[in-house]
Amino acid sequence: MALIDLLTKKKSVIVSRWFDAVLESYPQETATFMKSQKNRFANPVGCTLAKEVEDVYSALLKGSGDTEITPFLDNIVRIRAVQDFSASAAVSFVFLLKRVVRQELGKEIKQNDLTDELLAFESQVDKLALLSFDIYMSCREKIYEIRVNEARSNVHMLLRKAKLICDDPDSDSEVG
Amino acid sequence: MTGSPNWYEIIMTGIAERLDKYRSFKLFLDICVRWGACADKCHFYIGSGDPKNMPVLRAELLRSIYRRDFTTAGKLFGKFAGGRKLTPLIIKEWFYYFYQCTECRRCSVFCPYGIDTAEITIMARELLNLIGCQIDWIITPVANCYQTGNHLGIQPHAFKEILDFLLDDIETNTGVKMEPTFNRKGAEILFLTPSGDVFADPGIYTAMGYMILFHYLDLDYTWSTYASEGGNFGFFTSHEMMKRLNSKMYAEAKRLGVKWILGGECGHMWRVINQYMGTMNEPADFLEVPKSPITGTVFDNASQIKMVHIAQFTADLIKNNKLNLDKSRNDYLKVTWHDSCNTSRGMGFLEEPRYVLKNVVNNFYEMPPNTIREQTFCCGSGSGLNAGENMDIRLRGGLPRANAVKHVHDKHGVNCLGCICAIDRAVLTASMDFWVPGVRVAGLHELVANALVLEGENERTTNLRGEEIADLMEENEE
Ligand code: SF4
Numbered sequence: 001m002a003l004i005d006l007l008t009k010k011k012s013v014i015v016s017r018w019f020d021a022v023l024e025s026y027p028q029e030t031a032t033f034m035k036s037q038k039n040r041f042a043n044p045v046g047c048t049l050a051k052e053v054e055d056v057y058s059a060l061l062k063g064s065g066d067t068e069i070t071p072f073l074d075n076i077v078r079i080r081a082v083q084d085f086s087a088s089a090a091v092s093f094v095f096l097l098k099r100v101v102r103q104e105l106g107k108e109i110k111q112n113d114l115t116d117e118l119l120a121f122e123s124q125v126d127k128l129a130l131l132s133f134d135i136y137m138s139c140r141e142k143i144y145e146i147r148v149n150e151a152r153s154n155v156h157m158l159l160r161k162a163k164l165i166c167d168d169p170d171s172d173s174e175v176g
Numbered sequence: 177m178t179g180s181p182n183w184y185e186i187i188m189t190g191i192a193e194r195l196d197k198y199r200s201f202k203l204f205l206d207i208c209v210r211w212g213a214c215a216d217k218c219h220f221y222i223g224s225g226d227p228k229n230m231p232v233l234r235a236e237l238l239r240s241i242y243r244r245d246f247t248t249a250g251k252l253f254g255k256f257a258g259g260r261k262l263t264p265l266i267i268k269e270w271f272y273y274f275y276q277c278t279e280c281r282r283c284s285v286f287c288p289y290g291i292d293t294a295e296i297t298i299m300a301r302e303l304l305n306l307i308g309c310q311i312d313w314i315i316t317p318v319a320n321c322y323q324t325g326n327h328l329g330i331q332p333h334a335f336k337e338i339l340d341f342l343l344d345d346i347e348t349n350t351g352v353k354m355e356p357t358f359n360r361k362g363a364e365i366l367f368l369t370p371s372g373d374v375f376a377d378p379g380i381y382t383a384m385g386y387m388i389l390f391h392y393l394d395l396d397y398t399w400s401t402y403a404s405e406g407g408n409f410g411f412f413t414s415h416e417m418m419k420r421l422n423s424k425m426y427a428e429a430k431r432l433g434v435k436w437i438l439g440g441e442c443g444h445m446w447r448v449i450n451q452y453m454g455t456m457n458e459p460a461d462f463l464e465v466p467k468s469p470i471t472g473t474v475f476d477n478a479s480q481i482k483m484v485h486i487a488q489f490t491a492d493l494i495k496n497n498k499l500n501l502d503k504s505r506n507d508y509l510k511v512t513w514h515d516s517c518n519t520s521r522g523m524g525f526l527e528e529p530r531y532v533l534k535n536v537v538n539n540f541y542e543m544p545p546n547t548i549r550e551q552t553f554c555c556g557s558g559s560g561l562n563a564g565e566n567m568d569i570r571l572r573g574g575l576p577r578a579n580a581v582k583h584v585h586d587k588h589g590v591n592c593l594g595c596i597c598a599i600d601r602a603v604l605t606a607s608m609d610f611w612v613p614g615v616r617v618a619g620l621h622e623l624v625a626n627a628l629v630l631e632g633e634n635e636r637t638t639n640l641r642g643e644e645i646a647d648l649m650e651e652n653e654e
């Protein structure tokens with residue numbers, strides 16, 4: 001049996017363990033809430049995490065490319081990029097998948113001598129982590145961009161009055 | 177804590193005074209049974225996952241001090257009764273968490289006792305203020321509003337010049353020249369709006385909308401450059417400051433000798449007027465009960481405050497068929513509606529804005545029921561949190577609202593979020609930019625004015641933002 005078959009067969013338990021592992025980065029009462037409240041408008045963080053770890057996992061099994069996987073990772077990382085996490089903690093959820101797979105399939109992997117396949121799978125996961133880090137950085141950059149735009153928008157008319165921005169909407173050029 | 181060596185006494189005396197003065201404060205501290213029906217209802221908790229952002233635990237930060245030093249059980253049993261001694265660390269904790277509460281009252285909707293955690297936050301901030309712990313984004317606007325008249329401290333002549341710019345833009349985009357008046361004694365109506373509508377993008381398009389509507393109606397109104405701030409930043413500071421800033425608007429109405437006040441699209445201005453003014457300042461007896469000069473409708477609901485919200489005023493105009501509206505001019509927009517906490521939960525304004533909206537746009541989609549009306553999610557940046565340095569906190573607090581917008585954006589292609597609050601117009605723009613790019617934020621009267629057919633208007637090929645409508649229609653079809 002190939003590793004991919006095992007990963008497919010055990011999909012639901014692996015995804016659910018992975019989700020649980022991700023929730024461990026939150027305080028216990030929050031983890032309980034995020035897991036139990038199924039209404040996605042009452043619990044956007046929990047529901048997004050649950051959905052997207054599954055999407056990411058399915059995409060991995062399908063061998064999807066970066067472009068397909070990025071939106072799923074983005075939905076997770078975008079949230080964690082504004083929560084109180086360091087950069088490493090924000091993207092660490094990816095590596096947890098390795099731990100879960102080893103825990104769930106460790107025995108079968110040994111029995112079927114699938115160590116090479118496991119290593120290959122784990123490099124896939126490492127690639128996801130790099131991808132997540134790029135997404136994290138782009139989210140942080142976006143936040144700074146938003147801050148600058150907002151600071152300007154809030155005093156838009158004052159800048160215009162001080163002739164620091166141009167009156168003519170057809171011209172993008174700015175003076176000052 | 178070095179600034180106030182006797183900070184401990186100041187806070188303790190402050191608590192005692194407020195327990196005596198505000199019965200609601202004492203009641204809310206006493207009756208919570210801590211079973212937590214409110215716990216998971218706060219947008220800051222939902223977005224951050226930090227348990228101290230659960231309303232029940234937020235209140236507990238202050239309640240625990242109260243319990244130890246102000247209740248009999250606490251005095252006898254101390255920490256066994258759940259009490260804590262006030263320490264500098266607790267002051268820091270207060271500062272952190274009471275400035276992560278936007279005083280939106282969502283939690284109070286779910287509390288079986290109706291405990292309003294916003295009231296506890298207001299008290300905690302008032303106490304912090306006593307020892308000089310305050311944020312610049314609140315205290316500077318307060319000083320500016322009090323001394324000059326608006327949150328940026330813009331002088332009267334500059335205020336007028338800025339509105340002149342907006343009038344130029346109106347003329348460019350509609351072909352109609354308008355000439356509102358300023359500080360005019362004897363006008364029938366004084367118009368007051370948050371100054372964000374005058375200075376900030378996209379609020380300015382709403383301000384243009386007001387002026388277009390009033391021109392269309394030939395309304396006998398005046399702006400004031402002295403009371404040029406409708407928003408009450410005192411509300412985020414202390415009851416005393418809220419009272420002073422509120423009284424300023426009425427003093428100006430008295431000075432100008434107007435009959436009543438019309439208020440623009442603002443949230444906390446309305447919460448202060450409807451929730452607090454009655455017991456704070458004298459009744460405005462020198463004004464008349466507002467009566468629309470166009471429809472003759474008497475706004476009995478405003479018989480005490482003598483001030484009408486523009487959404488109500490416009491809804492009445494539409495109901496009485498007084499506006500010539502061409503909704504199709506807004507057809508490039510697919511709009512959803514954000515109920516701003518202060519106007520919806522704070523004063524029950526649920527139908528009027530929707531009624532107006534449905535008469536000026538063809539495409540309107542509601543967000544899911546547990547995220548609108550009384551249960552609306554806060555923008556995440558109200559009550560003075562809208563400073564740029566709070567952006568992370570704001571974005572996580574704004575997540576539940578944005579998440580519901582994302583849903584209608586994905587499902588129906590919604591590209592516009594409407595609201596009637598100046599803070600919302602500013603901060604939801606940032607939130608959308610991060611969470612749901614492609615959704616613009618617009619005030620109700622921007623949409624009204626774009627649909628309003630004016631006498632002597634040009635082809636109206638551009639909207640108030642100066643964008644080509646044909647291009648936008650095309651983009652939307654793609
Ligand atoms: S008032 Fe709003 S922000 Fe404050 S605790 Fe309640 S739900 Fe949270």
Ligand code: SF4
Nearest residue numbers: 208209210212214287
């Ligand atoms: S729902 Fe009301 S009584 Fe229950 S914990 Fe919250 S504030 Fe206290």
